[in-house]
Amino acid sequence: MxxxxxxxxxxxxxxxxxxxxxxxxxxxxxxxxxxxxxxxxxxxxxxxxxxxxxxxxxxxxxxxxxxxxxxxxxxxxxxxxxxxxxxxxxxxxxxxxxxxxxxxxxxxxxxxxxxxxxxxxxxxxxxxxxxxxxxxxxxxxxxxxxxxxxxxxxxxxxxxxxxxxxxxxxxxxxxxxxxxxxxxxxxxxxxxxxxxxxxxxxxxxxxxxxVTDLSISGRNDNEKEKRSAKIKFYEIILKDHLQDLDIKFILDLITGYLKEMRASKKLVSANIVTKFIFRPRTLIKIITNNFVVFVKNITAYKNSKKFGQL
CATH class of the missing domain: 3.90.550.10 (Spore Coat Polysaccharide Biosynthesis Protein SpsA; Chain A)
Structure with a gap:
């Protein structure tokens, strides 16, 4: 066979x-x-x-x-x-x-x-x-x-x-x-x-x-769908693989995630928020190892128009 x-x-x-x-x-x-x-x-x-x-x-x-x-x-x-x-x-x-x-x-x-x-x-x-x-x-x-x-x-x-x-x-x-x-x-x-x-x-x-203008990667008329895809991609990793990957990599993902959410004028997924709330050790570890970058991420998101709705 x-x-x-x-x-x-x-x-x-x-x-x-x-x-x-x-x-x-x-x-x-x-x-x-x-x-x-x-x-x-x-x-x-x-x-x-x-x-x-x-x-x-x-x-x-x-x-x-x-x-x-x-x-x-x-x-x-x-x-x-x-x-x-x-x-x-x-x-x-x-x-x-x-x-x-x-x-x-x-x-x-x-x-x-x-x-x-x-x-x-x-x-x-x-x-x-x-x-x-x-x-x-x-x-x-x-x-x-x-x-x-x-x-x-x-x-x-x-x-x-x-x-x-x-x-x-x-x-x-x-x-x-x-x-x-x-x-x-x-x-x-x-x-x-x-x-x-x-x-x-x-x-x-x-x-x-x-790779041509007929392929998804080669087209440029689907940027809105690609942005939604990036957000979904980030959310899956942050929700399901937070403990498995390098802390610096996770922090980079958070940066990318917040950037795409701001650009899309969307709120951070509740699933992602609770993932950090119920895993304070992970959050503390990320903060202590990458304090400056983490503060920049939070500051950038606080400055977004949607922050007050959280």
Whole structure:
């Protein structure tokens, strides 16, 4: 039985054939392909059949488009059908190197021995013409999950969804977080699915992530949704992972959170306030270790128009 599922949530046909070509070209065929059509106006069946004969893939033709409302639910709808131990969610405009599956199996025993439940491949960003925009490589075989999460959140390193392989059992325990545009959902999945175990890094495969004006990250007409997503992202971390991460990192998150709340003219979530009220030791530790910065944060928020309503 195959141990790897390649899951493609499909909607845009623009670069879909390139995606299919890359999957078809795999040197190791021990994978199961799942494609979920999120009520796209462009039927992809002829393209799929061009590379994969009927019966060699799992296709779900959904009548309701939910990706425009909730990307995480679009992924979950397809993942409910997966039976393999590991899965990759591959964007419908992204590509994998021909040795992607082969490299996965070559390292699987080591991954299991290390206790990892998240595997990452090197990745590059490409534009609509396939030209490399940015190249992201790494040397380590594995990395502490908390450190990696802090680095990607603070944009010291790059991460997205397509270059990850997740253990299905860990996904079932946590699920993908429901955040607008799924902006940050991939970051949280990498961290939360890892269960604080090391993240394993492949060395020889490659994932090409396409960034265009059709992609969420490449567009600039969705800034309001992105701001809401940032707020939700911050609230999840401050509510659920306050004790797990570095204090300086948490303080930076508070700074970012207050900034986005002020810009959005919103009040701080009651869940976040009570998180600190009922964990005074954590609050005291943050204050004593970062007194000056903390005072600046509180002063900035007091000066906001909404402060008097708390």
């Amino acid at each position: 195959n141990k790897l599922a390649i899951v493609i949530p499909y909607y845009k046909i623009s670069f879909f054939e390139e995606t299919l070509k890359s999957v078809f070209a795999q040197t190791d065929k021990r994978f199961t392909l799942y494609i979920g059509n999120d009520a796209s106006p462009d039927n992809p069946k002829s393209l799929i059949n061009k590379y994969f004969p009927a019966g060699n893939y799992n296709y779900y033709d959904y009548s309701e488009n939910i990706g425009s409302k909730n990307l995480a639910m679009q992924w979950k709808r397809i993942l409910d059908n997966v039976t393999e131990e590991w899965f990759q969610i591959l964007g419908d405009d992204d590509m994998i190197s021909e040795n992607f599956v082969e490299t996965f199996y070559e390292n699987l025993d080591t991954v299991i021995n290390d206790g990892s439940s998240v595997i990452r491949s090197p990745h590059i960003h490409i534009n609509k013409n396939g030209t490399i925009i940015k190249d992201f490589t790494f040397q380590d075989r594995n990395s502490n999950a908390a450190t990696f999460f802090q680095n990607i959140t603070q944009r010291r390193i790059s991460a997205s969804l397509s270059e990850n392989i997740f253990k299905y059992a860990e996904y079932l325990k946590v699920g993908f977080r429901n955040i607008p545009l799924a902006w940050g959902t991939d970051y949280l999945a990498i961290y939360e699915f890892s269960k604080k175990r090391p993240i394993f890094f492949l060395q020889n495969s490659l994932v090409s992530v396409r």
